[in-house]
Amino acid sequence: MRKIISSIIISAFTLGSYGLSPAPQTVYVGYGTWGSPYYSFYSDSNGNNPINLAEYEFYHGTQYTFTKILGTQHPFFISDIPDFDGSYHMGYLSTNIVVTHPGTVSRISGITLNTGSLTFNMNAGYTNNLYYYCTRSGHASMVKVFNTSPPHVSQNQLIITEISPADDLVEVTYFDNKSAILPRDFYFVVDGLSSSFIPEGTIFTAGESKTFSVNLSNSGSIWLYSTQNGANNATYEPMMCGLAYGTTQPTGDIHSTNAYEKLLWKDPEAFAYFSGASNSLRLVAFDATNPDFWLESSSDLNSFYDEQVVSDLHPDILIGDVKIGLNLVTDGVNHPIGIVDPNDDSGRLFVLQQTGEILSVDSDYNLNTNPILDISDELVSLFSFPGYDERGLLGFAFHPNYLGNNKFYYYASYPVGGSPDYSFPVGYDGGENVVIDHHSVVIEETYVDNNLNGVFDQGDSVTNRRELIRFEQPLSENFPVIGSNHNGGNLSFDSNGYLLIAVGDGGDANDTGNGHGVIGTGADPSNIWGSILRIDPDGTNSINGAYGIPADNPFINEIDKLDEIYAYGFRNPWNPSADPVSGIIYSTDSGQNNVQEINRVEWGKFHGWRAKEGSYLFDTLSGNNGTINNPINLENEVLPIAEYDHDQGYANIIGGHVYRGTAIPELQGAYICGDYGAFFGWSGTLLYYQLDGTIKELYIGASNRDLNCDVRAISKDASGELYLSGNGGTNHFIYKIVPLVDLSLEEISDQMHVTIIGDEGSTLSLIEMNSLDSDASSSTNVLNSGGGIIRSINTSGFFKGIAE
Incomplete structure (x- = not known):
C-alpha cells in the first residue's frame, strides 16, 4: 500500500565550496597593495604567519577583530551596503552587523597603525555580502568580499528526535543555540544501507526541527552519517546519531548520539521499544542516548522544542514570616559537616x-578537641585550599539500637585498595577504562566502654571494624585538583531501621565524562551511582554477605537493576532524612547550573537526573534547561516538590530535616534546609519548605542579618532541634537554631527563675511589667541568651522578652 507523506521540509541552497577553514577571531592587517587581495593578513601580531583570507570563512554570530600592524598608506574598513555609486568602497553598514571601533575611526578614515582595532559580529540570519576596502578616496579598486557563512553544524548536536515508520518520515533537530549550515551531504542509513541524504548547504536555525522523507520499516535501525564513507560503512565514524527500535532486540553494537567520540549504547540490547501501535517514536527528553527517553505517541513532527533555553526558571524566593535566632555552639572546629546526637x-x-x-x-557548649574517633590518617589526601573538597569523612550514623549494641557507621573516602564491591566495567567509557580517584567505603564499628562510664567518649576504643560496602569513584576530568566530586556520603536510618546511603553521580559536569558511560549514571539503576541506597546492616543476603537487602526494596530480583537501590536519578543527594512522624524521606539534590531541588524520595522512582535539572529538561551538551512541545511524562519519573534557581546568588542546596522540635512552633512540620551560598563568599542562606508548596528564606535575628558562614549541613538532636554547620573565611562554626526570642519560667525552691533564649546577634531584653495593659515596666534587663533573673515566687507581675 502506498504511504501518504504528510510533511517534507528540506531547506537547502548552494554557497560554493564548504572546504574553507574557520577564520581566526583576530586578524592582523599588514601593508596594502594595488593587486588582489589588496592587503597582507596575518594570524599573529608580529606579522610572522601570513594567511590568505580567501581560504577562510567568517561565521555569523562570531565576533572578529581586525588590527592594523603594518603600513600607513592604506587605512582599512568594512561595509555591507554600497555607496550611492553602487560601490562598496566607502559604503555603509547595515543593522544586521554590530561593529565597534574607536570614535576617531569612520568609513572615511578607517583603522591605521595608530587608531586601534575594528571588531564586528554578523547577526544570526545575516544575508548581506560583507566587503573590506581601503578608505583612500582614490583607491576605489581596493575592495574585496569576505567569505561569510553560518557556522558549520556541530556534529554532536544534530539529533534524530522522532521517526514515523507509518509515514516514512524522520524529524531531525539542531540542538545548538545558533544557526548553522551543513558543509556536505549528510546520509541516512536504514538497517545498514544508505537510504537518502540531507543536502549540503541546508541551514538549521537554533533549535530548529526539519522533517525528511526516509523509507523506514517498523523495526530496525536508522543512523545519520556525516560522510559518504560512513554511509557505506567504510569507516566507523563520524556518525551524527542513531536509533535502534522495534520489538525484536538487535544484535551487535548500536551506535548512539556521541558515537564519533567512541561512545556506544550501553549494551547491544539497548534499544527503544516500538510496537507499531502508534505511528511515531518520539524523543521526550534532550538526551537521545537513553532508550528510556524514547516513547511511542502520535506524530508531533516539525517542532521538537517549545523553548530551547528557559532564561528565567523561577520567581525569586521571598523572605518568610518565621523569625529565628542563632546560638553559637562552637567556632573551634575544622570543616564541620554536621552533628549527631548519641x-x-x-x-x-x-x-x-x-x-x-x-x-x-557538652551541654554547656564546651568543645573537647581530643577526638573520640580519628580516621584522618586513613583517608585519601584532601585538597588543601580552604573549604572545597567533596571527599573525606562525609557521613555518620548510630545504629537504631546503639545504646544496646554500641554500633555506629561512617562513610569515608579511602585510597584505592582492596576489592570494591562495585566497580566500573572494563571499557565502560566508550571502550576506554575509567580512571579511579578513590574508593567510597561504608564501615561499621563497635565501641568498647573501657572506662565503664556507660557512654562512648575519649577514654574508649573501637573494635570489630567491618566494611559493609566499597565502591569506586572516578577522577574528575574538569576538576582534577579536587580529585573527585559528587560523592554524596550522608548516612541516616529510615523509620523501619534500614540504613540510607546517599551516592552521587560520580562528578564532573552534566553526568558525562570519565566514569559516566553513555547514558550517565543517574538515570541508570543498573549501577550504584546517582542513587539513594537502602540496606539492612544486620542482614547478610547481599552479594558480599556484609549486609542485608530489605525484602520490600523496589528492584528485588529485577535484571539490570540493583537490589540495594531505593530511588535513583540524583546528581548529588545531600542529605536524605526521614520525617520521624510520617516516615516520608526527603532529600535535596544539587543542580548542575541553574536549578536546586527538594525531593520527596519515592520508592523505586526515577528522580530526573540527567534527563532533567529540577522539573526542566536538561541538555547534557550545552548545560541549558528547556522545554519541548506536547511533552510526554518520562516513565517512572517523579518531579521535585520544590525548586529554585540561582538568580539571587544561590549556588547549591544543602538538605536538612522536617522540624519536629518544640522551640519554634511556627516551623512545626516544615522542611528546613539551606543554600551553600556563593563559593568562598562565606555567607549561605537558611530556607524552609512548608506543605503549601512554597519555599522561603528564614528571617535571621531582629534585622535579618547575613550569615557569617556558608551552609554545609543542617543537623538535628534527639529532641528534634536543629543545628547549622558552616565554614567562614577564617573560623568554622556550629550554631543551634533557636527562637528569635523566648522566655521560660521555672520554680526552684520557692523562687521563680526566668530565662531568656534568643538570637545572640540581637540585643535581648527581659522586661518586667506591672500590667499587661500598658508598656510601663518596673525594669528592663539586657541579657545574653541563656541569661535570666530570679524573683520571689510571691512576686506579682508579668515578663516579656524583646529582640532588637
Missing part, C-alpha cells in the same frame, strides 16, 4: 569534621 543522657553532641575526626561538645 542520645545517651550525657547531653553531648558529636561533631563530624570532614578531615576525619569526630569531636564532642
Whole structure:
C-alpha cells in the first residue's frame, strides 16, 4: 500500500565550496597593495604567519577583530551596503552587523597603525555580502568580499528526535543555540544501507526541527552519517546519531548520539521499544542516548522544542514570616559537616569534621578537641585550599539500637585498595577504562566502654571494624585538583531501621565524562551511582554477605537493576532524612547550573537526573534547561516538590530535616534546609519548605542579618532541634537554631527563675511589667541568651522578652 507523506521540509541552497577553514577571531592587517587581495593578513601580531583570507570563512554570530600592524598608506574598513555609486568602497553598514571601533575611526578614515582595532559580529540570519576596502578616496579598486557563512553544524548536536515508520518520515533537530549550515551531504542509513541524504548547504536555525522523507520499516535501525564513507560503512565514524527500535532486540553494537567520540549504547540490547501501535517514536527528553527517553505517541513532527533555553526558571524566593535566632555552639572546629546526637543522657553532641575526626561538645557548649574517633590518617589526601573538597569523612550514623549494641557507621573516602564491591566495567567509557580517584567505603564499628562510664567518649576504643560496602569513584576530568566530586556520603536510618546511603553521580559536569558511560549514571539503576541506597546492616543476603537487602526494596530480583537501590536519578543527594512522624524521606539534590531541588524520595522512582535539572529538561551538551512541545511524562519519573534557581546568588542546596522540635512552633512540620551560598563568599542562606508548596528564606535575628558562614549541613538532636554547620573565611562554626526570642519560667525552691533564649546577634531584653495593659515596666534587663533573673515566687507581675 502506498504511504501518504504528510510533511517534507528540506531547506537547502548552494554557497560554493564548504572546504574553507574557520577564520581566526583576530586578524592582523599588514601593508596594502594595488593587486588582489589588496592587503597582507596575518594570524599573529608580529606579522610572522601570513594567511590568505580567501581560504577562510567568517561565521555569523562570531565576533572578529581586525588590527592594523603594518603600513600607513592604506587605512582599512568594512561595509555591507554600497555607496550611492553602487560601490562598496566607502559604503555603509547595515543593522544586521554590530561593529565597534574607536570614535576617531569612520568609513572615511578607517583603522591605521595608530587608531586601534575594528571588531564586528554578523547577526544570526545575516544575508548581506560583507566587503573590506581601503578608505583612500582614490583607491576605489581596493575592495574585496569576505567569505561569510553560518557556522558549520556541530556534529554532536544534530539529533534524530522522532521517526514515523507509518509515514516514512524522520524529524531531525539542531540542538545548538545558533544557526548553522551543513558543509556536505549528510546520509541516512536504514538497517545498514544508505537510504537518502540531507543536502549540503541546508541551514538549521537554533533549535530548529526539519522533517525528511526516509523509507523506514517498523523495526530496525536508522543512523545519520556525516560522510559518504560512513554511509557505506567504510569507516566507523563520524556518525551524527542513531536509533535502534522495534520489538525484536538487535544484535551487535548500536551506535548512539556521541558515537564519533567512541561512545556506544550501553549494551547491544539497548534499544527503544516500538510496537507499531502508534505511528511515531518520539524523543521526550534532550538526551537521545537513553532508550528510556524514547516513547511511542502520535506524530508531533516539525517542532521538537517549545523553548530551547528557559532564561528565567523561577520567581525569586521571598523572605518568610518565621523569625529565628542563632546560638553559637562552637567556632573551634575544622570543616564541620554536621552533628549527631548519641542520645545517651550525657547531653553531648558529636561533631563530624570532614578531615576525619569526630569531636564532642557538652551541654554547656564546651568543645573537647581530643577526638573520640580519628580516621584522618586513613583517608585519601584532601585538597588543601580552604573549604572545597567533596571527599573525606562525609557521613555518620548510630545504629537504631546503639545504646544496646554500641554500633555506629561512617562513610569515608579511602585510597584505592582492596576489592570494591562495585566497580566500573572494563571499557565502560566508550571502550576506554575509567580512571579511579578513590574508593567510597561504608564501615561499621563497635565501641568498647573501657572506662565503664556507660557512654562512648575519649577514654574508649573501637573494635570489630567491618566494611559493609566499597565502591569506586572516578577522577574528575574538569576538576582534577579536587580529585573527585559528587560523592554524596550522608548516612541516616529510615523509620523501619534500614540504613540510607546517599551516592552521587560520580562528578564532573552534566553526568558525562570519565566514569559516566553513555547514558550517565543517574538515570541508570543498573549501577550504584546517582542513587539513594537502602540496606539492612544486620542482614547478610547481599552479594558480599556484609549486609542485608530489605525484602520490600523496589528492584528485588529485577535484571539490570540493583537490589540495594531505593530511588535513583540524583546528581548529588545531600542529605536524605526521614520525617520521624510520617516516615516520608526527603532529600535535596544539587543542580548542575541553574536549578536546586527538594525531593520527596519515592520508592523505586526515577528522580530526573540527567534527563532533567529540577522539573526542566536538561541538555547534557550545552548545560541549558528547556522545554519541548506536547511533552510526554518520562516513565517512572517523579518531579521535585520544590525548586529554585540561582538568580539571587544561590549556588547549591544543602538538605536538612522536617522540624519536629518544640522551640519554634511556627516551623512545626516544615522542611528546613539551606543554600551553600556563593563559593568562598562565606555567607549561605537558611530556607524552609512548608506543605503549601512554597519555599522561603528564614528571617535571621531582629534585622535579618547575613550569615557569617556558608551552609554545609543542617543537623538535628534527639529532641528534634536543629543545628547549622558552616565554614567562614577564617573560623568554622556550629550554631543551634533557636527562637528569635523566648522566655521560660521555672520554680526552684520557692523562687521563680526566668530565662531568656534568643538570637545572640540581637540585643535581648527581659522586661518586667506591672500590667499587661500598658508598656510601663518596673525594669528592663539586657541579657545574653541563656541569661535570666530570679524573683520571689510571691512576686506579682508579668515578663516579656524583646529582640532588637
